[in-house]
Amino acid sequence: GESVGLHLPTLSVQEGDNSIINCAYSNSASDYFIWYKQESGKGPQFIIDIRSNMDKRQGQRVTVLLNKTVKHLSLQIAATQPGDSAVYFCAENNYGQNFVFGPGTRLSVLP
């Protein structure tokens, strides 16, 4: 079946450094991806999305890269701040079907 997986369950970075969170997906037909951030006790917060006809998209301090050849997605956070500490999920969607979520990566920002 479809699956979306993350390579690293936990990631610790120093404040001010850049963070890279990776995601592998298995459904080559997926055409839309979203990165979500979830803080404790809250629902997932939309960070950035990308369609399969793009390989890069930038937001405020965040960049998503999509490599369809190897079915890999990454989220880059520039100048990581304490407020970035959370669990990050990637989600894939296939032409408006339900999202399939990865297990999540916990990002810890060290002072």
Place this chain on the structure above:
Amino acid sequence: KAGVTQTPRYLIKTRGQQVTLSCSPISGHRSVSWYQQTPGQGLQFLFEYFSETQRNKGNFPGRFSGRQFSNSRSEMNVSTLELGDSALYLCASSPRTDQTEAFFGQGTRLTVV
């Protein structure tokens, strides 16, 4: 613009009871999806509604059901609750059937005792 609103935020129920959770989508959003989040299984898709019609359903037993009203508000119901139904139930809304720009609510934390 108000976000996705889920009520109640917390619920404690006894095994065998039933429960109804509510989700009000972002104004103008007609697609509402429900997900179950547990530490062991992560985020799993329950069902999705668009214009009062269930378009897609995940692999959950028939005890889990839902509906959507003409104002796009949605409810999900779980009957004959089991301990394993304890989870955070999340609702997401999107303006389009292609599920782009899907935003989540804060969730309803259900505890079954």
